[in-house]
Amino acid sequence: xxxxxxxxxxxxxxxxxxxxxxxxxxxxxxxxxxxxxxxxxxxxxxxxxxxxxxxxxxxxxxxxxxxxxxxxxxxxxxxxxxxxxxxxxxxxxxxxxxxxxxxxxxxxxxxxxxxxxxxxxxxxxxxxxxxxxxxxxxxxxxxxxxxxxxxxxxxxxxxxxxxxxxxxxxxxxxxxxxxxxxxxxxxxxxxxxxxxxxxxxxxxxxxxxxxxxxxxxxxxxxxxxxxxxxxxx
Amino acid sequence: xxxxxxxxxxxxxxxxxxxxxxxxxxxxxxxxxxxxxxxxxxxxxxxxxxxxxxxxxxxxxxxxxxxxxxxxxxxxxxxxxxxxxxxxxxxxxxxxxxxxxxxxxxxxxxxxxxxxxxxxxxxxxxxxxxxxxxxxxxxxxxxxxxxxxxxxxxxxxxxxxxxxxxxxxxxxxxxxxxxxxxxxxxxxxxxxxxxxxxxxxxxxxxxxxxxxxxxxxxxxxxxxxxxxxxxxxxxxxxxxxxxxxxxxxxxxxxxxxxxxxxxxxxxxxxx
Numbered sequence: 001x002x003x004x005x006x007x008x009x010x011x012x013x014x015x016x017x018x019x020x021x022x023x024x025x026x027x028x029x030x031x032x033x034x035x036x037x038x039x040x041x042x043x044x045x046x047x048x049x050x051x052x053x054x055x056x057x058x059x060x061x062x063x064x065x066x067x068x069x070x071x072x073x074x075x076x077x078x079x080x081x082x083x084x085x086x087x088x089x090x091x092x093x094x095x096x097x098x099x100x101x102x103x104x105x106x107x108x109x110x111x112x113x114x115x116x117x118x119x120x121x122x123x124x125x126x127x128x129x130x131x132x133x134x135x136x137x138x139x140x141x142x143x144x145x146x147x148x149x150x151x152x153x154x155x156x157x158x159x160x161x162x163x164x165x166x167x168x169x170x171x172x173x174x175x176x177x178x179x180x181x182x183x184x185x186x187x188x189x190x191x192x193x194x195x196x197x198x199x200x201x202x203x204x205x206x207x208x209x210x211x212x213x214x215x216x217x218x219x220x221x222x223x224x225x226x227x228x229x230x231x232x233x
Numbered sequence: 234x235x236x237x238x239x240x241x242x243x244x245x246x247x248x249x250x251x252x253x254x255x256x257x258x259x260x261x262x263x264x265x266x267x268x269x270x271x272x273x274x275x276x277x278x279x280x281x282x283x284x285x286x287x288x289x290x291x292x293x294x295x296x297x298x299x300x301x302x303x304x305x306x307x308x309x310x311x312x313x314x315x316x317x318x319x320x321x322x323x324x325x326x327x328x329x330x331x332x333x334x335x336x337x338x339x340x341x342x343x344x345x346x347x348x349x350x351x352x353x354x355x356x357x358x359x360x361x362x363x364x365x366x367x368x369x370x371x372x373x374x375x376x377x378x379x380x381x382x383x384x385x386x387x388x389x390x391x392x393x394x395x396x397x398x399x400x401x402x403x404x405x406x407x408x409x410x411x412x413x414x415x416x417x418x419x420x421x422x423x424x425x426x427x428x429x430x431x432x433x434x435x436x437x438x439x440x441x442x443x444x445x446x447x448x449x450x451x452x453x454x455x456x457x458x459x460x461x462x463x464x465x466x467x468x469x470x471x472x473x474x475x476x477x478x479x480x481x482x483x484x485x486x487x488x489x490x491x492x493x494x495x496x497x498x499x500x501x502x503x504x
Contacts, residue, residue: 015426049503052323053323053324053501054319054323054501054503055501055503056498056501071234071326071327072326074324074325074326074327079320079324081317081320083317083320084317085317085318085319085321086321087318089245090245098241101237101240102234102327
């Protein structure tokens with residue numbers, strides 16, 4: 001089975017009136033960095049939440065490694081949400097122990113290396129860290145796993161350009177070639193160079209799935225320029 | 234995985250309840266010392282007022298512990314499961330059953346520990362009072378035995394074993410239902426669009442009302458019996474109703490457990 005993620009007829013309707021995903025079908029291959037791109041409210045986060053088992057779809061299925069979201073998929077998916085989920089009373093080293101306890105693929109030594117390189121003290125409590133540092137700790141924890149699928153929801157939104165570079169470097173250096181990174185963003189120009197494929201999503205429906213090369217060759221544009229054209233208001 | 238969940242839950246949650254119970258025990262000793270000198274016989278009104286203040290502090294400390302521990306664990310459950318922290322909790326490779334048990338077991342355990350803490354505190358306060366006042370020239374143990382015998386006689390307890398078993402059944406069922414009402418109400422509240430906290434509070438009062446109604450309905454026949462039968466044993470008449478009450482609590486807890494598990498598995502929607 002070459003596809004890692006297989007989404008079919010996925011529909012999500014909130015409160016019986018707001019359709020976030022509309023009969024969505026897509027597949028995501030292994031070993032790629034895939035950009036899930038779309039304007040605000042296009043359904044990116046809803047799709048990501050369903051893949052992580054944080055939402056139940058109204059209709060359709062989302063399979064990872066052939067499994068519905070559940071304990072088996074969660075053991076193989078490393079998820080970075082767009083918000084900080086760390087318990088503020090915990091120390092960084094306690095979080096490392098927490099991740100090591102629950103995720104067999106978590107590599108504490110890798111996390112410690114990254115923390116050291118960023119000058120973050122393991123003994124610090126999360127509540128004493130700045131918002132930016134908390135986000136970095138979270139990214140380090142997420143990227144210190146040998147997961148099959150990394151799902152990163154807006155990983156570079158709201159951080160300064162230097163941190164942005166660090167995040168992108170971390171993503172590239174910490175995932176293995178058999179793993180897939182699915183990252184959603186609307187800051188396309190910053191991550192375009194690391195993407196293998198893109199999925200454009202609009203009103204809960206994918207309007208394009210192509211490799212970055214295909215877009216550049218066939219459209220004669222960068223992904224960012226093409227995105228602006230497709231989603232022009 | 235449940236073991237690991239329990240370990241982390243316990244590590245994260247033990248401090249506040251321990252501090253609360255510790256403070257109560259210190260206050261109970263402090264309040265017990267008020268019996269050392271019979272200040273109520275003093276002509277200085279300020280001293281008597283101070284005494285009342287200390288007893289009130291002790292009273293509120295007991296209320297504070299019983300409510301505080303439940304409230305702290307309820308807030309922790311809500312934050313951990315349904316706010317930003319839920320993004321980590323619900324992406325751990327565990328089942329919804331394991332998640333629920335990992336929250337319910339420490340919650341129930343702390344309910345029991347807090348109850349024991351309150352009983353110990355009352356015992357400290359009572360023993361100090363008896364020790365200092367020495368009623369009717371009796372020793373501490375003589376006084377306790379006398380009071381226990383009086384209570385047994387007043388309640389008409391003829392069978393101590395039955396009394397013990399019925400109290401244990403009601404106690405266990407009470408801990409289960411108290412825990413599940415908290416967990417269930419917070420979880421049901423998540424179904425209420427943008428007003429989830431209000432929904433949880435509403436669900437709590439709703440469940441409580443239903444439970445009280447059912448329990449009262451079950452108690453009515455026994456109340457009639459007590460009113461029309463001439464008996465000295467109030468406990469003897471009411472005892473079967475305690476078991477029914479315990480059964481109602483347990484049934485409600487089981488229903489709430491499965492409703493909560495279903496909501497987490499099928500209706501989870503973190504904002």
